[in-house]
Amino acid sequence: MEVRTIMGKGVDTEMKVSVVVPSRGDPKTLKRCISSILDQAHNSYEVLVIDGSKHAPGKKSSMKNLWKDPRVRYIHEEFFSMSGLRNRGIMESRSEIIMMTGADCEVPRDWISRMTGPIMAGEDIVQGGSTISSGGFWSRALKGPAEDRNTESSRRRYTCHVDTGNLAIRKKTLIDVGMFDRHLRNMEDVDLGIRFGRYGFGILYLDGVDVVRHCDNRLKGLFLAGVEKGKWLNFVYSMNKRGVDKKGDSMFKTLTLSNFLLFFPSTVAVLFRRGPSAFIHEFVEGTGWCIGILVGEFGKRRFLDSIRANYY
Numbered sequence: 571m572e573v574r575t576i577m578g579k580g581v582d583t584e585m586k587v588s589v590v591v592p593s594r595g596d597p598k599t600l601k602r603c604i605s606s607i608l609d610q611a612h613n614s615y616e617v618l619v620i621d622g623s624k625h626a627p628g629k630k631s632s633m634k635n636l637w638k639d640p641r642v643r644y645i646h647e648e649f650f651s652m653s654g655l656r657n658r659g660i661m662e663s664r665s666e667i668i669m670m671t672g673a674d675c676e677v678p679r680d681w682i683s684r685m686t687g688p689i690m691a692g693e694d695i696v697q698g699g700s701t702i703s704s705g706g707f708w709s710r711a712l713k714g715p716a717e718d719r720n721t722e723s724s725r726r727r728y729t730c731h732v733d734t735g736n737l738a739i740r741k742k743t744l745i746d747v748g749m750f751d752r753h754l755r756n757m758e759d760v761d762l763g764i765r766f767g768r769y770g771f772g773i774l775y776l777d778g779v780d781v782v783r784h785c786d787n788r789l790k791g792l793f794l795a796g797v798e799k800g801k802w803l804n805f806v807y808s809m810n811k812r813g814v815d816k817k818g819d820s821m822f823k824t825l826t827l828s829n830f831l832l833f834f835p836s837t838v839a840v841l842f843r844r845g846p847s848a849f850i851h852e853f854v855e856g857t858g859w860c861i862g863i864l865v866g867e868f869g870k871r872r873f874l875d876s877i878r879a880n881y882y
Contacts, residue, residue, distance in 0.1 A: 587615040590659030593673040606676040622650030653750035653758040672735040675781040685738040698736035698779040732763035756802035796855040800862025
């Protein structure tokens with residue numbers, strides 16, 4: 571059950587890889603993603619499509635039959651949060667190495683071989699980067715921030731941030747840290763990154779292995795995504811206060827009062843540095859993010875109480 575690799579002179583070792591792709595969206599986007607995975611130079615891997623969409627009658631079978639390739643396994647999951655979908659994929663996998671990407675991503679042809687190489691050499695977790703597809707007004711606005719994140723991560727050999735759009739990890743490591751928290755409907759990768767640090771696992775950043783993301787170009791979708799991310803980031807912080815440097819971490823810094831006070835002037839500065847498309851994008855998503863943080867602030871006690879009720 572394995573991917574062929576070379577470890578030492580003339581020694582062949584086989585280790586199969588399971589690629590987990592959760593999906594709740596457009597079958598056309600998902601098909602593009604799976605097609606890029608099936609075009610890998612590697613030979614021995616499986617692809618698990620974990621579908622959490624609410625199907626109309628008969629749609630489930632049509633999704634299942636999108637790919638005739640025997641490497642693809644289609645699984646429908648009723649617990650449709652991304653945490654639930656990824657956990658189902660992890661548990662259904664037949665391999666020692668788990669790779670993850672998003673249904674809105676395309677992966678390079680050498681993706682599996684390059685991402686799993688460091689794991690075969692002893693690493694536990696390997697994180698790759700991402701770039702944004704060049705088409706569309708919003709896509710151009712997103713390219714700058716995505717490239718900045720890649721540059722920031724590449725300056726350090728290890729990173730503390732997890733991006734499930736481009737990740738390779740030992741299955742045992744995921745199980746040891748408790749996999750994804752099923753209570754989280756967003757920002758579950760941020761929570762997972764915190765637990766990796768708590769358990770002493772380093773996240774190796776592999777520079778130059780980027781997936782291509784195809785982003786939602788709708789203004790409403792951008793705003794609503796910002797609201798959800800802000801709300802769930804507040805919940806993740808509430809769950810992990812002791813393990814987070816609120817002022818030192820660039821993401822959790824957005825929860826501070828100073829971030830709210832500086833939001834508008836910093837957004838105006840984007841207009842002069844990156845142009846109108848980046849400004850509009852930053853303003854719309856950032857406004858949603860700030861509103862989401864406030865929503866999370868008022869709802870976090872109820873959220874934490876619901877978690878306690880499930881455990882006790």
